[in-house]
Amino acid sequence: QALLCGVIVMHPEDPLIFLEEKIKEIMEKGLDAGLWYMCIDSSLRTNLKRIAETYLSALFGLEDEQLMTTELCTKAFDFYSRNLKKFYFRGWLKYHLLRKNKRKNTDQKMALAEFHYKLQKIRVIIEKWNSWAQINKEKNTLATRRLQQIFNKITLNAVLKAWRTEACSSLKTKAYFESLIKKGQEGSFVSSESLSFQSVKCKASHLPEEALLQIFRYVNLVDLARCAQVSQAWKLLTQNSSIWSDINFSSVKHKVQDKIVVNILRRWRPYVIRLNLRGCHSLHWPSFKSISECKNLQDLNLSECQGLNDDAMRLISEGCPSLLYLNLSYTDITNGTLRLLSRSFPNLQYLSLAHCRKFTDKGLQYLGSGRGCHKLIYLDLSGCIQVSVDGFRNIANGCSRIQNLLINDMPTLTDRCIQALAEKCEQIMSVVFLDSPHLSDTTFRALAECKLVKISIEGNNQITDLSFKLMSKCCPYIRHIHVADCQKITDAGLKMIAPLKYILILNLADCIRIGDGGIKPFVEGSSGATLRELNLTNCVRVTDASVTEIAQRCHNLTYLNLRYCENVTDAGIEALGNMSSLISIDISGTSISDMGLGALGCSGKIKELSISECQNISDTGIQKFCQDTKHLEYCHVSYCPQLTDEAVKALAFHCHRLTSLSIAGCPKMTDLCMGYLAAACRYLHFLDISGCVRLTDKALKSLWKGCKQLHVLKMLYCRNITKQAVLKYTAKLEQREHNDGDPPPWLGYDRNGN
Template sequence: MATPTTEGIPSAEISSASPTSSTGQIPLEQPPKLKGRQKLLQSLQRMSSSPTLPRRGRSASTGYRRDHKASLSCVSLSSSAYSPCLGNGSSSQLYGGLNARPATPGCSGAPAEFQDENPRIRVVGTDSPHASQSRTVPLPIDIRPASRGVILEGQVTDIDVAVPDTQDVQDSQPKRILDFWGDMPRELKVEIFRYLTPQEIVRCASVSRMWNEMCYDGQLWSKVDAAEYYQKIPSDVLVKLITCGGPFIRDLNLRGCVQLRDKWSSDGERISDLCRNVVNFSLEGCKIEKASMHYFLLRNSRLEYINVSGLSNVTNSAMRIIAQSCPQLETLNVSWCHDVSSKGLRRVIQSCKKLKDLRASEIKAFHDEDLALELFERNTLERLVMSRTNLTDKSLQVLMHGVNPVLDVLTDRPIVPPRRFKHLDLHHCPDVTDEGLQSLAFNVPDLEGLQVSQCPELSDDSVIDVIRTTPRLSHLQLEDLDQLTNATLVELAKSPCAQKLEHLNISYCESLGDTGMLQVMKSCPKLRYVEMDNTRVSDLTLMEASFRVRRRGYGEDVPKVGLRLVVFDCANVTWAGVKEVLSSNAYIPRNRKPVSAVVTVTQTSDADSSPTTTTFVTPASTPSPSPVYPNEIIQLKCFYGWQMTVDEHNKRVLRGELASASRLDRKWADYMMATEEAGAAGAGARRRRRRAREAERLYNADDDDDDTYGVGGINGTGRRRRAQSGGCSLM
């Protein structure tokens, strides 16, 4: 039976050192036969301690000295007087490099590189400085138990086994203090600061020095938009934000930052050297020197959006720099830059091949046909703003058709590639007539927004031709066109763009009325904004609009504004039409209201055998369903004397207080009827004045807790109040 394995010595070594147990039994498992060097090493491994060799009766191994000056054993496990020492270099192969350090200076057989190691086998009781590190030692063969894990009774062992103290180990390990913010990676800290506004980040910079460095990290300022706080931020702080962002800044919006006027002269060069990766740049309304602006444009070749509208120092030299250093430009806004001419715009158009948006309002350059021809040949613009310019019919025709185009024999229309315009602004161009506007017909199929307001020479002919050939038109501005009639609105309702029309402006078109607007309200289901100020529309248009908005459905969510109507200064719009809009906003269909339970009770009296049937209407016993609201309502702008009531009504509806809104609507109607009666001449003036005072009292006492008639006009006794009519005008 194999001897038990002790801690510190492999089981193979223990089994090889004692081939038989103390009882003389032969182990069941025999080691495999080896040859050559392995056999020699096995024989060396089977050597036991020196005091036990005579008792085993084993012959000495050949090839070794027998003068007993050295022992083949490396460690003596007994308390005899033998001094342990190393034999030869083969002990490193025998024990896998775990050689015992010699206890006496005379035993120096081990190599030098192994003498400084910390072996796992140590001699107990020696004066070695490493002896205190010993934890376990193997048992001597003489006192080993007969079986594994069993110690004979009365057997005393002189083994020094060191057991580590668990409490000491726990006390030696220091407790870790969790620093949530300090241990957090810097990337996460920056990501947390991204959720703060610029004002909050600047305030956090005063917390500590570490926070100050974090708050002014360039990664937080990749977008500097001072449009919201340009009046509150000092110039020094704004310059610090721009400089700390440096190459990280992509969007730089300094709109209205007049406080930087002196900083551009002192720090403009440093700002331009640091900020060299700007993509979107806006200086609208900002005070800046011409040299600083030119230097900044030269240092930023990745600019795609430039807004310098309203700057007096923007000239053709700035356009030349943009053309040379900004090949990626897509949007350019030079509106109200009066020193820019057609020469500067041509340079930009020729060099910036990706230009899609050109806004040049109030620039006297579009009468130049060469500029129009350059725009025609480029054909990359999707938005072109030419409002308040000297645009003529000839330049507009060159912009759409080019010079001397080939005409179709059948239709007599120019054969040219279609223009890519999506938004075209021509408002307040007095020189444009029907001849120039008709050039847009059949040539701008992708047009979505057209603004031709305040062009007094336009009539139905040109506008109808453009409307019929623009199926994607969604925004149409026709303000202050005196020659327009209802025929334009009727054609608009029949055109392909009626299903996509969202914005319509016909203010100050005094010839337009209900004839055309009723057709538009019926045929345009996606209308969101309609301006009909100073037109001939009446209450019929408001009623039709209310009906169409109600058809947009009902739901459980609080309503939102779906249609905005402007009917200010419309003589044919009365308070009755306004009341219809208010009532429609708070209207809920009967089939959407909670269902009541009808209980029928049949009673038979003793005197009369005929039964008596009584019907009671009680609320349903089932849980009340969730409230129902209209999906969309109408926001109305009307006569200023009614506007306060309309606004209050809309607030209540948008909050979901439909009952309160209905009560306000009813009381306002009573007040308006009483006011009309009081203003009529004839008999009964005293009674009419009394009714007017009563209606005004009810109107002023509008409160949820002080409601005379309750919701739906029912008083406290459960009886419905008699409806008041307008009565006869002579009474």
């Protein structure tokens, strides 16, 4: 309005510039101070009457009659009426909205009050219900206790009644067995059996009967027959039925014939529980027939029995319903035997078919069909390269309770085989896959659902750190990890299994990418303090830092193998000398010297020591070690060229419990050292003197006189020991190896030891 009046009155030359200037003035003064004449100069403004005149009449020159017309008055009244209606309508709206908001607030407060009321009501109900439930629970507990007491009384009465019945039955069974024995024995034995052990007890023996029987259980069959000829008392002891519950023909397998087996089994058949015929090649139909007469037989080992076939197994299956353990490895059995197993041995739990090549996938289907071997928990299929994926699927369908699985020496084994087996065998706890190069991380992914406790795999270049990651996530209770010669395992994998709490055995032999970066975090982890066995053979990146960490944290470690760890020196070995738990250690091929070996013997607890191929070891180191170690039983110091007779002297006179000794490749040894061994080491079982070129027949004579317990003797490249002396002095040994050839070049010395 002000701008329009200003343009009309002022008549500016450029209206736009005029309007722009006036707008700026209005913006500076503010809209509240704006009047209709503010854009007109004061000289051009007209004086208006207070009532009659308006600025319109002054601007346009209108008369009073023209201004106050009826139409204008009507319009003015209408305008005033509308404004008044709008004012009252707005007031009414405000009042209505206020009442509506008050009513809404009131409804909200009522709803909240209702909610609180219901909540309080529920709380009271719950408190009353809880009180009632507690009272009812006490009543139920009292009633359960009374019912349990009644049940215990009834059970006790039933047990006592069953015990009386079983006692009566046992007396009858015992009388029956005694009658069988008396019928099968000769008259002379019957008369001696009527004598008691106390009546003929040897005056020289102060041991009770139970102790003597326990000793006789460790004696093989040939020696047991000899013991029966010592005295009448010993004869009675050797004829005690408890000795014949466990018969081991394997220890005298080269002397066993059908007649011997038949006579022994027929005589003691009611008492035989365990029978070992491993490696008895000369057995035929009569022996297998006599096995079927052992009705209480539970454990049968027929491994390497060349005469065993399906017909022989049919004879055995006719009379051994209680069989739990069966070893058929290295035999010629076929699908027919597997069909017999499913029919005749429903309680079978342990089965070994290792290196049996004549059965097929169909035979494994028989194993789980019908009554089947559904209770099988241990299965050995090592070397059965004819088994395919279908065969493993058949095993899974019929024997889903398997817990221990051995599949060694099987290059045809693939991930698909294990996947087929793991689909239904969810109780697998132990798997052994030695020499299975085609397995990968997929195998461990398939076994992730199983509660694995033991994993052994060797000679595999496809297993990676991913398998260790799966173990850490899915196998929290694993105790035994054997991943030898797996080239793709790195320090990162060891870090992944460091949080596992129950690892007792860890074998990383020939994993050449393992170093301090993995060993130290693992030892610092949850299993470091409980670890018992650690094998780091040929882990060339392991240094003294890891060995020191092992010595500080592995307080329960009993076995440690650092063979060919070239970076391990005296500094690390000295730290191991403070480990009181360490019993067995192999540091062959390391850089250890006499100082480190002497420090290692400080604990005095080591029983097994191997320091072969340690070029820096001399007699001084052996002497220092033996001064503190009195319990040494196993010692291999092969290929240590500096050792002489003095080293063997120290071993012989300080370590009287020595049972196994190897000094192969020590050219400075003479007959004198064998004299030391013969004089002091009465329990020596194994001796390797290969490459000791200065030994003569006199050495064998000394061993023959002093080492009566010697079983194995190796004499390769001993050019001064004659074949006549070998035949004369080693005829009774279980195993001997000899040749009088010159030492090979790789030994590092000539035929004279230079």
